[in-house]
Amino acid sequence: MSAKNKKDKLRKAPLYVLLFSLAIWMLGVASGEPNMVLQQAVQICLSCIGIG
Amino acid sequence: MGFVRKWVQIVFGFVMNGYWAFPFTRNIYQGPLKVICAPGLNCYSCPASTTYCAMGALQQLMAGIRFSLESGQYYLGGSILGSLGVLGGLFGRMVCGWACPFGFVQEMLNKIPSPSFSVPRVLRFCKYFVLVFMVFLLPLLVVDEFGGGSPWFCKYICPAGTLEAGLPMLILQPDLKSTLGVLFLNKFVIMIMFVGWSIVSSRPFCQTLCPLGAFYALFSKVKLIKLRFDEAKCTACKACHPVCPMGVKFNESPDDLECITCLKCMNQACKFDAIYLEIGGVSVGSRRNLAPVARENV
Numbered sequence: 001m002s003a004k005n006k007k008d009k010l011r012k013a014p015l016y017v018l019l020f021s022l023a024i025w026m027l028g029v030a031s032g033e034p035n036m037v038l039q040q041a042v043q044i045c046l047s048c049i050g051i052g
Numbered sequence: 053m054g055f056v057r058k059w060v061q062i063v064f065g066f067v068m069n070g071y072w073a074f075p076f077t078r079n080i081y082q083g084p085l086k087v088i089c090a091p092g093l094n095c096y097s098c099p100a101s102t103t104y105c106a107m108g109a110l111q112q113l114m115a116g117i118r119f120s121l122e123s124g125q126y127y128l129g130g131s132i133l134g135s136l137g138v139l140g141g142l143f144g145r146m147v148c149g150w151a152c153p154f155g156f157v158q159e160m161l162n163k164i165p166s167p168s169f170s171v172p173r174v175l176r177f178c179k180y181f182v183l184v185f186m187v188f189l190l191p192l193l194v195v196d197e198f199g200g201g202s203p204w205f206c207k208y209i210c211p212a213g214t215l216e217a218g219l220p221m222l223i224l225q226p227d228l229k230s231t232l233g234v235l236f237l238n239k240f241v242i243m244i245m246f247v248g249w250s251i252v253s254s255r256p257f258c259q260t261l262c263p264l265g266a267f268y269a270l271f272s273k274v275k276l277i278k279l280r281f282d283e284a285k286c287t288a289c290k291a292c293h294p295v296c297p298m299g300v301k302f303n304e305s306p307d308d309l310e311c312i313t314c315l316k317c318m319n320q321a322c323k324f325d326a327i328y329l330e331i332g333g334v335s336v337g338s339r340r341n342l343a344p345v346a347r348e349n350v
Contacts, residue, residue, distance in 0.1 A: 011333035014276035017141035025134025033113075033131040034087045036120070040112045041096045041104040042082035048108055048206035049097050049218035050239035051231050 053319045057150055061159075064092065064151040067102070069216075074099035078224045089135035091143075092152025093264045095206075098216035099224060106136050107187055107264050108206050108213075114191035115201030136267055144275030145268045148258055149297075149312030154212040155258055159297070161250035169252050170299055175260040176310060182209070183263035205263055207235065211243035212257075254297040259310065269309035276332050279313055281306035285326035292317035292327065302327060 028034075068090050071081035080099050090096070090103035097108075113120075113129050120127040139147055148155050186205040195201045206213055218239065222228055249256040258265050272278075281303060292302040295317055298310040302317045303326070318327040318339055328338035 009333050013274040014141050014332055017271065017274050018138060021134045021137025021141055023134070024130045024137060028128070028130025028132065028134055031126050031130065033127050036113070036127055037104055037109050037131065038084070038087045040109060041086040042080070044080055044221065045097045045108065045112070045203070045206065046231070047235070048095065048203055048210070049213050049221055050207070050236040051218060051221070051228050
């Protein structure tokens with residue numbers, strides 16, 4: 001195998017990572033997590049900003 | 053390419069902080085876009101923020117996980133970790149270099165003429181400690197009498213929160229001043245320290261304490277878009293060492309966890325095409341075959 005072919009060999013690892021991440025994301029979405037995140041994100045987190 | 057990167061950073065900064073009605077509403081954005089994960093470190097209590105901060109959301113989730121489990125809801129952070137996983141799998145720490153507003157702030161501060169100091173390499177490990185303990189374990193395990201935890205990183209460290217949210221909210225809602233105490237003083241001192249440190253060192257917060265950078269660093273070897281190193285072309289001139297904002301010696305550690313793929317080493321330093329960009333294993337460019345316009349803007 002030439003150096004050029006070696007260099008351009010497709011990597012599959014990113015695909016696996018993306019598929020795995022998408023699967024986790026879908027599980028989270030299916031459990032209704034985004035609603036909870038939204039509820040948190042629309043409130044001012046006083047302890048987060050160092051107040052209260 | 054440096055010019056392009058700067059504009060990408062500005063655009064991301066505005067997109068993530070695109071709620072400009074806050075001077076009139078005197079409150080944060082509360083619309084549906086806040087269900088989207090911000091790629092960079094951007095406090096969701098920032099009045100202009102349109103997205104949620106993954107680190108903040110993870111801590112809140114860990115802090116309240118007992119309540120959700122007791123009520124039969126299995127909120128284990130899948131949507132947040134999945135979003136971060138997709139971003140990490142695609143870009144890794146390239147997000148830090150191209151899309152993080154707080155990284156951009158540090159870069160701008162570093163342009164102020166001053167003596168220059170490198171960040172001690174041993175401090176880079178602190179951010180993994182912060183990620184494991186202050187984002188996951190302490191919010192999960194240290195609970196009050198009611199069973200609720202605290203967002204430790206946000207509460208005690210995050211200078212982005214103080215700068216982007218704490219100070220603006222104090223201006224917008226002056227009543228909050230009566231609640232200021234040791235907590236705010238602690239965070240304010242940390243913020244001032246990092247602002248000062250950013251003037252004399254490059255991206256000190258990214259290098260030492262950022263848990264989001266630590267998370268993205270885990271994807272360093274498997275991310276889709278990455279810089280690669282051709283050892284056969286390297287002359288060991290070390291020109292790539294001083295240009296790196298993260299202190300990476302690229303020819304010595306091409307898969308370095310600190311690399312934010314800013315492309316400075318490829319565009320500004322290496323004249324021998326020993327550093328090139330690849331997507332999924334396919335080489336897409338090096339200094340020599342960059343578009344002329346982009347090269348002029350380096």
